[in-house]
Each structure stands twice: as structure tokens, then as C-alpha cells.
Amino acid sequence: MKVLVAGGAGYIGSHTVVELVKAGHEPVIVDNFSNSKETVIDRLEEITGTHLTWYRADLADQSLTRAIFEKETPDAVIHFAGYKAVGESVEQPLDYYENNLNTTFSIARAMIASGCDTIVFSSSATVYGDAELPLTESEPHLDSLSPYGYTKVAGERILTDIAQAHDLKLGLLRYFNPVGADASGRIGENPLGRPNNLMPAVAKVAAGRQDKLLIFGDDYPTRDGSAIRDYLHVTDLAKAHVVALEKLGGFDSSVKIWNLGTGKGTSVFELVAAFEQACGFELAKEVAPRRAGDRAEIYATPTLALEELGWQTELTIEDMCTDTWRWQSNNPDGYPDGEAQSTPSSVNAS
């Protein structure tokens, strides 16, 4: 399949590009590089051993998006394009709603106009809001505490309505906590500024780019007092996108939803201990007050993905830490600045 990867230069997008090529598909990367660097393209070409087709384009621009779809005629889309920082979304809700929703509208319009009928949407467990565990895909009440999260709730709903009306195949993938990096150590998560999420913060402390790790709360009603999450390796997650794309056409329903996680919780203290094991030294850390809006415990019920896609995670917390450390220690400041060596494709938008 020729697969247009919207936001393909980002963290999960780039790992999915690698897995698409490994599975024999042809990715077309479209990214505006607002939160990524062009040099990731060179790394992707190096890992995959192929020349990649890529565009520097803002998918919120409808005529440009349509021109790319008309030129490339992709069989399917994986839609990762969007802003994703929870805290920033509270400060700048209009930017989040405008960007994340306009990108979705624009992609949907271009799909309908060009006859592309399959889309996988990058959603999040954040759509469960504070619903009670176990979290299953049939949960009727979706909500979120942040504008970022609400763009995922709204994106799911908007795409569902469009898919049903226009007979598209839609897969909504609800990620739990993606971490880790490709085993090559050449691509990984590269947050600009101080990381908000736990694994990037741990990695920055280990690489000497942040003085100490703050552990947000040791007084939760959990086994060691710290909060519990369901971390999954980004390579397992990337593979789930490929399987979802390949299998979407085989279901009666035009819209399918899958939780993607391990089904097992790991506490903050446990994750930090596993990372210290992987890097071989102790990290500077300090317990701090709970972070506003955090839940004590959240983990996936991933059984539907196993039953319907035959997908389950294969990599462990140890793999997640080892691979993150390989990426971070080889690239303490992330990707190099500057333009890609690889030449982008271009289109003339009317």
C-alpha cells in the first residue's frame, strides 16, 4: 500500500515509517516540521535503506493537501499531524483546536476528493478522561481534562461521522504511554524544551541535560505510592498501525477502535529503577507534589487488539529503557539542525 503519513517526521510517525517500509509498504511523509527536524528524514533513509518521498507542507492548508493527494493518490492515510503538549494546550487552546481540527478536516476533504478510503487516526487514552478501569473501547462517555485531549475526543467523533457518511474505513488507535526508540539508536523522541512526559525527562537527566528528575507524588494509593501507567514500546506501537491498516478493510463495520497498551501498569519508581539498570548509574531525583490532573493508575485493556488484529506488545520495560538510553546517549541534543540531505517533493497548489 502507498500510505500517506501525516506528521511522519514526528516521534510515533517516524517509527511507523520504518515499520511500514519493513512490511513492504510505501510511505509518503508529509510534515510541516513545526515540532520536528528535517534531518530525521536522512536517518529514516539510512535505517530503511530506501529513498523516501517527503513533503514539507502544512496539512491545515486545504489546497496544498489536496494537491499532494492528487499527485500521490495514496491508498491509505495515517494521521499523526497535530500538537500534543497537554500543558501548552491549556495555555493556547485556540491554537490546539484550530491546528488539530483543521488538519483533520483538510485530510478528510482530500481523501474524499481523491478517492482514498482508509484512514488510521492517532488517538490517545486521554479520551477516557476519568472513566473507571477497566477501560474498554465500548466506553460510552469520552471526555478529557485538557484541550489537547479534547482535540482527540473531537477528532474521533468527526472522523467517525465522516467515515460513516462517505463509506471510509477508519481505525481509531488509543495509545497508552508510548516510550522507547528504534533499536538502531538513530531515531527517537526529541522534545523541544523541557520534557513534560516521564521517559523523556528521565532520559534528559541521564544525559546530563536536566539536573534532576521530579517525581510527581509518592502518596498515591498504589503499591509504592507513585502513579502507575501503561508504557509501551514505540516500535510495538508502530507495528500496530501497520497491522490496523492491513486489516481495516476486512471488518464489516466502517469504524474500528483499538486500545494499544500492554495491559500492565508500571509505577514511576519502577520505571526509574529499570532505567537506572539500563544506563548503569543512579539518577538524581526528588519527590515533588502531585501534578494537577494526574490519575493514580491507568492501564489498558488491550484484548480487542489481540482478538481482532492479532497484535500484542512484544517488548519489555527493559527494552524500552535500553532503547531510550541508546538513542539519548548517542544523540544527547536530539537531531542535528539544518536541512535534510534528501530532497523533498513539491506540488503546485491552486
Ligand code: UD1
Ligand atoms: C500524558 C498526558 C496525556 C498524553 C500522554 C502522552 C497529562 C495529564 N496527560 O499522560 O494526555 O496523552 O502524556 O504520552 O499530562 N511524571 C513525573 N515526573 C516527570 C514527568 C512525569 O513524576 O518529570 C509522572 C507523572 O506525574 C505521571 C507519570 O509520570 O504520573 C507519567 O506521566 P507522563 O509521561 O506525562 O504521562 P501521562 O500523565 O500518563
